[in-house]
Amino acid sequence: MHHNKKKVLAACLAMAIVASVQAQEQIVHPDINYAGTPRDLVIGGFNVSGIDGYEDYMLTGISGLSVGQHISVPGTEITEAVKRYWKHGLFSDVKISADSIVGDKIYLHISLKARPRVSTINYVGLKKSEKEDMEKKLGILQGGQITPNMIDRAKILAKKYFDDKGYKNADIEIQQRPDVTGKNQVILDVIIDKKDKIKVRHIYIEGNKYLSNLRIKGGLFHKGAFAKTHEAGKLSTFLKSKKFTPERWKADKEKLIEKYYELGYRDATILKDSVWNNDPKHVNVYVKVDEGKKYYIRNIHWVGNTVYNSAYLSNLLGMRKGDVYNQKLLNKRLREDDDAVSNLYYNNGYVFSSIDPAEQNIVGDSIDLEMRVLEGPQAHLSHVRINGNDRLYENVVRRELRTKPGDLFSKEALMRSARELASMGFFDPEKVTPDVKPNAEDGTVDINWNLTQKSNDQIEFSLGWGQTGIIGRVGLTLNNFSMANLFNKNKEHRGIMPIGDGEKLSIGVQTNGSYYQSYNTSYSTNWFGGKRPIQFSVGAFYSKQTDVSSNYYNSAWQNSYLQSLYGYNSYSYNYSNYENYYDPDKYVKLLGASIGWGKRLRWPDDYFNLSLELSFTRYMLKNWRYFSDLMTTGNSNNLNLSIAINRSSTDNQLFPRRGSEFTASVTLTPPWSMWDGKDYKNLATNPYSANYVREQQEKYRWIEYNKWKFKARTFTALTSAQKCFVLMTRVELGILGSYNKYKKSPFETFYVGGDGMSGYSSTYGEETIGLRGYENGSLTPYGSEGYAYDRMSLELRYPFLLGNTTIYGLTFVEGGNAWTETSKFNPFQMKRSAGVGVRIYLPMVGLMGIDWAYGFDKDNNGSKGGSQFHFVLGQEF
Template sequence: MEKLANNFIKNTKHTTRLYLKLLLLLLFTGQSFAQVTSFENGKDYILGGLSVTGLQSYNEQTVKTYTGLRVGQPITVPGDEISAVIKKLWSLELFSNVEMYYTNIEGDNIFLELNITERPTLANVTVYGVKKRKVEDIINDTDLKKGKKITESLIANTKNYLQNKYKKQGYLNAKVNIVTAADTSATNSENMVINVKKGDKVKIRSITFEGNEKLSNKRLAKSLKKTKKKKFYRFWKKSKYIEGDYKEDLSSLVDAYAERGYRDARVLSDTFIKVDENNIDLKIKVEEGNKYYFGNINFVGNSVYTDRELGRILGIRKGQTYNGVLLKERVQDDSKPDAVDLTNLYQNNGYLFSSINPVEVSAVNDTIDFEIRIIEGKETFLDHVTVVGNDKTNDHVIFRELRTRPGQKYSKDNIVRSIRELGQLGFFDAEQITPDIQNPDPNAGTVDVQYSLVESGSSQIELQGGFGGGGFIGTLGLSFSNFSLKNIFNGEAYKPVPMGDGQTFALRLQASRTFRVYSLNFAEPWLGGKKPVRFNLSLSRTQQFATNFDNRGRIDVDRDRGFAITGISAGLAKRVQWPDDFFTISHSLSYQLYDFNDFNNGLFNFGNGSSNSLSYTLGISRSSQGPSRIFPLSGSNFELTAKFTPPYSLFGNKDFRGIRDEIDEITERLFEIGATPANIEEQLEFAELSDQLERLEEERFKLLEFYKIKFRGDWYTNLVDKLVLRTNAEFGFLGSYNNDIGAVPFERFFVGGDGLGNFTLDGRDVIQLRGYENSSLTPFSTNPVTGNQERDGGTIYNKFSLELRYPLTLKPSASIYALSFLEAGNAFNNFNEYNPFELKRSAGVGLRIFMPAFGLLGIDFGYGFDTDANPNSSGPSGWQTHFIIGQQF
């Protein structure tokens, strides 16, 4: 081999493949350059010139510069300089071949040629075998960007990534083929084609257990949370085999034994049996061991808390069946950030650097003694608290919601609560609020907290049109929930409106030929900026015009006759600390003027005159739902409100009893005559009595007096993963101080349908109960003037519902979740008729989409199992479709 090298080098007069031959010597002899005969010690030269060949897209001078070789420098051939240059160029992964030749030797000068072959660049990627919407994700995940150099490792890594990706999803037979072909439209570039054949998901035909005597096969199969065998009725937890989930479930199986005292239980073997291309069998062999019990449990190292305090949190007594899972959870439950355990007890009271470890100290027969060894560490205080990512929202809006302040004791509970409060603002993506614990210093007892935020849209626009009420209805709504009033005269702040101070400003206009609605709302959540006192101001104006039908059956609108409500309300709401700091107490004062002008369509008892309503509302609420306002996973929301007007009749001397008796007499006579009098005398009497009844009703309700009690409760329970059960209960009652006056014709409850109350004339509450037409569960009464059956609204109602929710996506751009529901409720004329068990039932499914710019949109398909309140109805309500716009979440 040495002789071959000598002869090759001595006889070469033209371009010589020096590096390649020397590389062969190294391969077959294991020698270094310096050990090769004829260049045994290397020969020193002066670099007379360096040329680069084979370039297609790179500049020659750039490559020369990168080699580090300079004309005129001393160089040893063979030597470390050449080896280092070649190695350096290979490491770039830009070239598929690198060779160094010498082309000439003139005295002490040597001339070298560097020949390289450039790797092709990626032009386009085409993916077959997957849905089009998934292609972009694949390209991003595998980093197949245009212009990237195509290497063997890139192709291999892409193939392995995709095959593993689909195997994790249950496609164990997934195959991925990748080919490249020259792209004729560009120099040295290639197109890549990825062909994915996922095949069918591999299902688990059977799961068998061996060695189990203490726990049944059914109990062990149940402990495998994500690994289930095929059953025809299984639709929620699929039976596909996913290796990662299966390995986790084997640990869960051991935990099932540990929960029942079998500390030594283990999986001896698990066998994967391939039945065919689409089915496998699993065989799991276990060793159960003996059953154990807790013995003495002693705490060691604790000085902050007594043994009794720690024992109360631990909740485990001597003689109980050993439960390793419970012991771990009571020491540190990682599944719940707000769990009641020993670790949180310390971390919620400033001891961030504490550590708690349960240690078995003895195991005699079937009894295990433990020591809970505690290192409390130094009390920890917050040094710096910062936020990042808030591009629109001002810092003070965020910091006033935080429960963590510099100088405070570290508290994990305060951090969890801060995340909830930020999520409830609605300005940030609740799924991406991340607290980052920084610069922990156990010696100084300090730590920094940084909250990373991602802004989400906080403004909504409502622009819709449709036909109803006799013509086209147009709606324009603008809602800005992160408004800044102080910058309203600052032209530079309009992007498109002043934002960032957390205030709410909403304007809504709705109009058709027959009605108009205007409303304006403003809310400041921190009045004065020092305390969480919410101020709210609302102005509204509603107009309804009288309508008639012409001889062609078309609606004729009479704008000189109508009904209007003008209202104003102002309120204050304050967060309180008792019974806990989730409670809010609110107060509001409102005034409504109900003005009638020759308008009587059966909704009210009179068509001319006015009514006045001055009311005070007291509200007590508790809201702990979260972390997201749109899709809460846990917590609850309760609200109790009581609305009162002054009891005017108690201070006056008006004879409401006489008025009521006279109304009853007139009403009885009108019913006797009927809505269509038989002769002229009865017609005149009917008209006179109708006018008299109208005047009496106006006198009766000139000053409205009533009280209105409402309760609403929502509970959110996270069942598994992000499957949430929402439980709801509602109750409402409208009462009167004076039985002679009776219940007012306003402020009533209308139950049934989608629950949308955008256009309400009389302060009514519109209650959702899907599966029935809108307001169809509202009681009817007979109008003595028209003789028609009309919905007057109930004075009492109750409603209950169960709703299962599961999110399809919770991205900032759009949150989408599916739901199924069971509902039951009803409305009643008065308390004497009230029966809480006389409920109208329904069930169905639905979908909700929340987009920051447009608010909540949804659709429900509900089936009503009972008849509605219409006396002429028979049989169940049946299927109803409800469209949801702007409803509560």
């Protein structure tokens, strides 16, 4: 019995083993019959092929399937997984099959083929600038995968781009071809035939009675309601664009209705409009208007105003009974103008206020307006944050702000703060815009100043050519210097360099060896002591100019004379050999120092500044022939006090669009001749006298003069756009007077003409004044001194690039002159010129530029100005 039990147990075990083997039967590459009965299987694993460079788990994740998941075979789960791969868009072929089925587990094989990548994009039929625009618009990147949707989208975007440019007939074709140099890569050829721009042939207007066709279309010298839609082939549109685009046409239809509203036709509307082809290059446009009647203002009634009375608000509004109902003007006087009614509230903290005009009654052609005022509470500033500043100490920035926590909100203070930050020179002026965030819950306002830092330190290394050869200059200007950090007195000191306080330190050296040497250094701050806007400056300089010997001039003059007679140049070899003519016994030396103080004024307004400067200069001459009529040998001293009042309200240092600058100054020396008891009328009058040199030294030991100058510039933006034409006007004049007509100063005279780049000539003690179109100094007669000058300019500017790097072009007309006697000064007796130029501002270099000018008149030496090139290096005034 026991033996039989063992046989039964063995038989059961054998049956179990057979069942297990049958259950684990493996079917390789099974044929799935989609017409058969679905089986419930469990995913046992995945095998992915066809794609390199990606982990398998990333590719299987796209399917939405996972190991251990129950699926029906055949069933919808595999179908949905394939759809997910197609929807992903990066695959050109997708297959999911079964590698094997082991029992109730199925092992899937996912076979993928990636869409090709773009190796090269060729743009055919486009300019360089258009290619750059197309690259940005189309969004197809080199190295990216390409899809059919991407190609279709690129065609639509390209078509729209050229439609907007006026090329409505442009053909766009995008072709793919295999790149034999790379696996699974294609070359895209974007082929564009722009054809001709579509222009407007005829504009048909119907229904207009009060607004004539001329006032709608515009003329040669008349601006019409249509700003960008003009008829081709007519003299009246010679200087206007005739290109047609749907956007331009839509905008001009809106401008037409705005024009009617401006003239009081509040009911004006466009009944219908259409556009049709006139020929392959032109379209005709048609518009029919219903003008309605013209309306006038009858009564203006204010409601809700408690802070300001109605009479005051009406007077500020400036629109009265009987005026045309000009909705454009109404909006400007309520909201847009600097002195608009809403700004009256904003400047006194009512940031949550609003003024909404409502048409209360309409009787015939008259309208009663009700100005509904919601004043709300006065808002104070809660948080004022400064972002983007990492070079200046924060207190240096905050002291320029007119918006401080706890102050009443003021739009005027906000705009003034923006102007002050832009004028500091440490931030990109084009990006100084306040981010104002009103907090209605607590009635406060937060202001975020998001600034873009820029470097304004300058390093200069330049070479020039003078009478005695190459002249080199090396200069360093630190505009963010900190004197406190130099002596480790600033607790906020950040690093090794003494920077952070926005002070200015300048050091410069200029030389060409033995003949000329110049050294200068200066320090200035606009916040002396750090608490008040007090200006303080100190400076010192030394220069030495050595003359060449008389042999050089005799040789040059003699050979030049021979050349004019006989046509040869025998001195060309020695002309540049200056070393042979070095004469150390002929020189002029200048040694000087100055100290200045200034203060921001509150009257007439706080754009005014008063500055004082006390300076001393010692002139040391030996056999210096340039002042032969006044002084050739000896020492002169110049002790003077300068008093200047200036006002600057420009909105931008690099490219001003609005505002003005002016400076009025007087420089005075003590009137030495009034108390020294010398007879200057008979002193140093005879050059043949044995005492002539001694008398010259006695006469000019202490020079005296009174110097009066005025300079002004205005800037007017001709449109409201950021990039716009700007008209700059300039007027300046100067007079160097004397206390005693027999003791006129040989120094501090005006050297007029040319580029004016040197600003102040330390070589001869002259002030250099530029006048383009003429040689340097040519408007000061040779051998004489300029004791009076004037200069007037009109300059039209346009910016090509704004920001840290600023580039703008200009065209100008200019006039000016110089006089040897102040009594002969005539501001309208000018030497005229005109020309064009360009300016480039680079952060580490400063302002550079070049002008071409043509002088129309003869200079004061008898030569016509003619064609001249002038170079600019440094700030202009």
